[in-house]
Amino acid sequence: MTEYNVTAKQARQHSIELTLEQLIACQYWAKESIPLPHKKTRAHLVGGHLSPFKGRxxxxxxxxxxxxxxxxxxxxxxxxxxxxxxxxxxxxxxxxRPVYIVTDLQDTMFFGSKNRFKSTLACLQAARAFWAAFNSGNRVAGLFSTAEKHIELKPSNRRQNGLRLLQHLLELHNQRLHDVYSGSDSYRINQNALSDTLLRLRHLVKGGSLIYIFSDFMNLNEECRQHLTYLAQHNDIYGVMVYDPLESSIPVPGQYTLTDGLQHVHIDASNSKDMHRHQQSFKQKVFQVNQCFTQSQSSFAVCSTADTMTELALDPSISTAASIKNTA
Known part of the structure; x- marks a missing residue:
C-alpha cells in the first residue's frame, strides 16, 4: 500500500507554507487589466457593444x-x-467596480504531489487576481473560508487594506496547514462549507461586481448551483478549479487508497480498468463543475499544481476542454 504523508517541517522546506513575499510577488505575474467574461447580449436594442459591467x-x-x-x-x-x-x-x-476574491481553504485543498499544494495554488491565484484588480483601480474584497471558519474583508482600493487582505489569507492558510499536518487537529470536512460561503456572498455583494472563486469544488452541490445562478444574474463570476495530477491519473503502478475526507476508494494503478474509471471520474467532475458555471453564463478555467508560475494564466478565454484533455 502506497501512502503519501507530509510533516509540517517538510511542508515548510518545500515551500508549501506561504509567505507574504510570495503573495506580493504575484503582482509581477498579474495582468495589467482584469480579465472579464466574454458574454453575448441577448437583446437587439442595447447598442452595438456590450459593456463589461452588468446593470447600468x-x-x-x-x-x-x-x-x-x-x-x-x-x-x-x-x-x-x-x-x-x-x-x-x-x-x-x-x-x-467591486472585485470579490473568494478562496476555499477546505481540508481537501491541503494536498499536492507536484510543486505545491492545491491550497497554495489557490492562494497564489487569489493574490494574482487581487493585484490585477488593485492595479486597475478597483475596490477589492476578500472572503476566505475553511471547514469551520471564514474571514470577510470589505471592498477597498487602499494599498494598506489590500496588504491586510493578503495577510489574512496567508495566516488562515498557514494556520490550517499547521493544524492538519502537525497531528494536533483532525481532518475536517464540511459538506456545506462552499454553499455557506456562496450564501454569505449573496448578502455581501452588490450588483455589478466581479467575483473570483478559487476552489477544488469537491463540495459543489445543488445549493451551490442555485447560489451561483442567483449571483450571476447581477454580477460577473470567474470560477477557477484547482486540482492535482494524481486526481486525474496515477503514473506509478501500485495499490492506492484515495479519500475526499468522507469516502475511501481503493485503486489498483496497474489495472487498466481501475485507471480508466479513475480518469473518467475526474473528467466527469470537471465537466459537472464546468457545466454549472456555463449554465449561469460565467467563466471557468482549471489549474494544476504541476503548472509553473508562468503557466498559471488567469484568462477566461482558456479552453476548458483542452485543459481537461491535457490531464488525461
Whole structure:
C-alpha cells in the first residue's frame, strides 16, 4: 500500500507554507487589466457593444438643456418644470467596480504531489487576481473560508487594506496547514462549507461586481448551483478549479487508497480498468463543475499544481476542454 504523508517541517522546506513575499510577488505575474467574461447580449436594442459591467454601470454627472437626439428617458422633469425648458441628465461610465476574491481553504485543498499544494495554488491565484484588480483601480474584497471558519474583508482600493487582505489569507492558510499536518487537529470536512460561503456572498455583494472563486469544488452541490445562478444574474463570476495530477491519473503502478475526507476508494494503478474509471471520474467532475458555471453564463478555467508560475494564466478565454484533455 502506497501512502503519501507530509510533516509540517517538510511542508515548510518545500515551500508549501506561504509567505507574504510570495503573495506580493504575484503582482509581477498579474495582468495589467482584469480579465472579464466574454458574454453575448441577448437583446437587439442595447447598442452595438456590450459593456463589461452588468446593470447600468453609469453614475450621474450633470444636467444640461435637452438637445435633439438625447434619450427622452433621461429627461429631468423636476428641472424642466422649474426652468420651463427641457433638461436631460448626463451620465458617465463608472471606472471602478467591486472585485470579490473568494478562496476555499477546505481540508481537501491541503494536498499536492507536484510543486505545491492545491491550497497554495489557490492562494497564489487569489493574490494574482487581487493585484490585477488593485492595479486597475478597483475596490477589492476578500472572503476566505475553511471547514469551520471564514474571514470577510470589505471592498477597498487602499494599498494598506489590500496588504491586510493578503495577510489574512496567508495566516488562515498557514494556520490550517499547521493544524492538519502537525497531528494536533483532525481532518475536517464540511459538506456545506462552499454553499455557506456562496450564501454569505449573496448578502455581501452588490450588483455589478466581479467575483473570483478559487476552489477544488469537491463540495459543489445543488445549493451551490442555485447560489451561483442567483449571483450571476447581477454580477460577473470567474470560477477557477484547482486540482492535482494524481486526481486525474496515477503514473506509478501500485495499490492506492484515495479519500475526499468522507469516502475511501481503493485503486489498483496497474489495472487498466481501475485507471480508466479513475480518469473518467475526474473528467466527469470537471465537466459537472464546468457545466454549472456555463449554465449561469460565467467563466471557468482549471489549474494544476504541476503548472509553473508562468503557466498559471488567469484568462477566461482558456479552453476548458483542452485543459481537461491535457490531464488525461
Amino acid at each position: 454601470g453609469m453614475e450621474f454627472s450633470e444636467v444640461r438643456q435637452y438637445q435633439p437626439g438625447d434619450d427622452i428617458r433621461t429627461i429631468d422633469w423636476r428641472v424642466t418644470a422649474r426652468t420651463g425648458k427641457v433638461h436631460t441628465k448626463i451620465f458617465q461610465e463608472e471606472r471602478e
